[in-house]
């Protein structure tokens with residue numbers, strides 16, 4: 077039976093980690109008290125494990141969500157890295173596991189446009205049963221590995237009527253709805269080695285990177301599909317009701333999804349520079365007479381259709397980030 081004997085100093089006894097799937101489930105889904113939160117030392121262990129096997133320091137961390145290859149291998153951004161070194165999530169000490177069916181969970185190190193990067197191929201979601209601090213833990217690992225910039229991508233529903241399926245929205249701000257309800261990845265004891273107790277969020281998204289991203293989009297002749305707006309995250313896994321979408325729209329949200337906000341909060345807490353964008357995979361239905369349903373398949377399909385454009389976009393962004401760091 078599952079009991080506290082599995083825990084040593086609030087962490088899972090590693091010897092027991094490799095046990096039955098029940099134990100894995102226990103570790104991943106059940107033990108979520110404050111005492112189980114990752115300490116700085118635990119995350120250092122994870123970073124050290126990776127550092128010992130990767131002969132370079134990544135500068136940019138990229139989170140590849142549902143719209144960017146979390147569900148497929150061939151042709152995705154992580155696949156395009158030069159000199160790839162891959163770590164399935166289950167092989168990394170203390171890392172959560174991907175539980176979304178079809179999500180390929182791995183951390184991929186390599187070079188993109190000559191720049192050292194680390195990609196999360198597939199992320200962790202609240203709807204999988206993970207608390208927000210666990211969903212966002214890889215961002216802290218990136219920080220300890222030396223990452224200075226985070227590019228967070230997501231698939232999202234478009235609320236702004238000017239958007240179309242396949243468009244890209246650079247995130248200029250977010251509405252942390254789960255935070256309104258008292259759920260935040262930074263809850264609990266604060267470790268100043270990561271960042272301050274009360275981090276600001278009004279400058280969460282780098283204005284400079286947004287400006288530069290727009291220039292990149294223009295160079296790539298993507299100016300007609302690029303927008304800027306406000307992202308909001310709900311816990312999921314269900315898509316939203318009409319009334320909920322109307323409310324979000326009134327609140328000023330342009331896109332809605334099920335990720336990113338807690339990763340960005342964690343990234344800003346430890347002072348990473350952030351650029352985030354949404355791929356609009358479906359338009360939100362805010363009319364009771366429209367009986368179409370949003371569905372996960374269309375989310376992945378649109379991601380695949382936009383794969384080449386997004387890859388090029390991110391490759392150019394990374395080049396630009398590296399140039400701006402050398403200035």
Ligand code: HPA
Pocket residue numbers: 231232233234315316332333334357358359360370375
């Ligand atoms: N709602 C929430 N999350 C999403 C959507 C949506 O419409 N599309 C893609 N992810």
